[in-house]
Amino acid sequence: MKTVFDMSTLQAVVLWVLLICADLSAGVKFPSGFLFGSATASYQVEGAWNVSDKGENTWDRLVHSNPDAIKNRDNGDVACDSYHNWRDDVKIASDLGLHFYRFSISWSRLLPSGLPDRISEDGKNYYNNLIDGLLEKGIQPLITLYHWDLPQRLQDLGGWTNPLMVEWFADYARVAYTLYADRVKAWITINEPYIVCDVVYKSGLLAPAIKDPGFANYLCAKFLLLAHAKAWRIYDEEFKSIYNGKVSLTNQIIWMEPVSDEYEELTEHVRHYMAGLYSHPIYTKDGGWPPEIEKTIAEYSKRQGYPRSRLLAFTQEEIDFIKGTYDFYGLNFYTSRLVRKVRDGETLSHWPLGSGFPELGAVIEVHASWEKTASPWFLDSI
Numbered sequence: 001m002k003t004v005f006d007m008s009t010l011q012a013v014v015l016w017v018l019l020i021c022a023d024l025s026a027g028v029k030f031p032s033g034f035l036f037g038s039a040t041a042s043y044q045v046e047g048a049w050n051v052s053d054k055g056e057n058t059w060d061r062l063v064h065s066n067p068d069a070i071k072n073r074d075n076g077d078v079a080c081d082s083y084h085n086w087r088d089d090v091k092i093a094s095d096l097g098l099h100f101y102r103f104s105i106s107w108s109r110l111l112p113s114g115l116p117d118r119i120s121e122d123g124k125n126y127y128n129n130l131i132d133g134l135l136e137k138g139i140q141p142l143i144t145l146y147h148w149d150l151p152q153r154l155q156d157l158g159g160w161t162n163p164l165m166v167e168w169f170a171d172y173a174r175v176a177y178t179l180y181a182d183r184v185k186a187w188i189t190i191n192e193p194y195i196v197c198d199v200v201y202k203s204g205l206l207a208p209a210i211k212d213p214g215f216a217n218y219l220c221a222k223f224l225l226l227a228h229a230k231a232w233r234i235y236d237e238e239f240k241s242i243y244n245g246k247v248s249l250t251n252q253i254i255w256m257e258p259v260s261d262e263y264e265e266l267t268e269h270v271r272h273y274m275a276g277l278y279s280h281p282i283y284t285k286d287g288g289w290p291p292e293i294e295k296t297i298a299e300y301s302k303r304q305g306y307p308r309s310r311l312l313a314f315t316q317e318e319i320d321f322i323k324g325t326y327d328f329y330g331l332n333f334y335t336s337r338l339v340r341k342v343r344d345g346e347t348l349s350h351w352p353l354g355s356g357f358p359e360l361g362a363v364i365e366v367h368a369s370w371e372k373t374a375s376p377w378f379l380d381s382i
């Protein structure tokens, strides 16, 4: 199996501050009221994968069943040990002068069975302490409910390709809101759907290491959007009037530029396929899949002999259920790529392992002049 990415990248706290400050010397001024923060994900930093009654999650399973899944046989068993060292982490955040700190809840730490039949006392206390510790220092906590570490039990039942994930995720969200919404005013339901569905199932490299490109990723996309919408609506209906917080999901957008002007339309198509798939259903007046993408995949599926589109259709009820389920647009931005049309005779396989988007006839490239970074995926295929 190929290396996913090295653990130093996985462990790195994403300091949005540093990225943005790089331009300060050029005279860029931030508006007053602009908030600076940093972000982590539970599996990246917590460690303590087997303490108290914590359940196993998909990353635990992947790294223990295939220790070579990550370069140097690294894993998150201990990671930054933030489970034990959270006081130091809060101090560092305070010393940095951060206004907010974004962290994710480890679903299987809070709900060891993945379901709300039993809430872990230990898990509950861990996040209570972290939240209170941040607030004492005047740092706003921002919670991500799902940053890629699914309880293994739910994965064994199909994970994000199972329609029941909509209920399971919503149940989990309600538990988290009930415990923490009195102090946490900003929530992200799901971090980077494009990675959770497309990159996971097209590459098979990230947990749960299932490769089923062009099929599983579309099942995932539909149920993930419904799960997000249900979690948003639970907050809206049961918590918003009391706590007045904000909830949305966060998209990762890899910016696409055409190799040359003739590919502008194709490039826009790719943007709709990547960012649009997880934005159009939520943020547009009409809702639903981006129409041209829905049409393209339906036609392609038909040519392949499928009785229905691999991109599952939404009912009108589902479209209305998802539409408008946001309080802000969450955007993670890291890197860019170039787009051109596939050449005659050139074969295309699914990016990010392969060279592009077969259904769109689009090849993804980088410009030879672009400099490499410490994180290989910023420029290379994974």
Ligand SMILES: *[C@@H]1O[C@H](CO)[C@@H](O)[C@H](O)[C@H]1NC(C)=O
Pocket: 050, 077
């Ligand atoms: C928990 O995991 C750590 C690190 O993988 C290991 O050293 C330890 O023995 C485990 N503890 C238990 C109670 O299984």
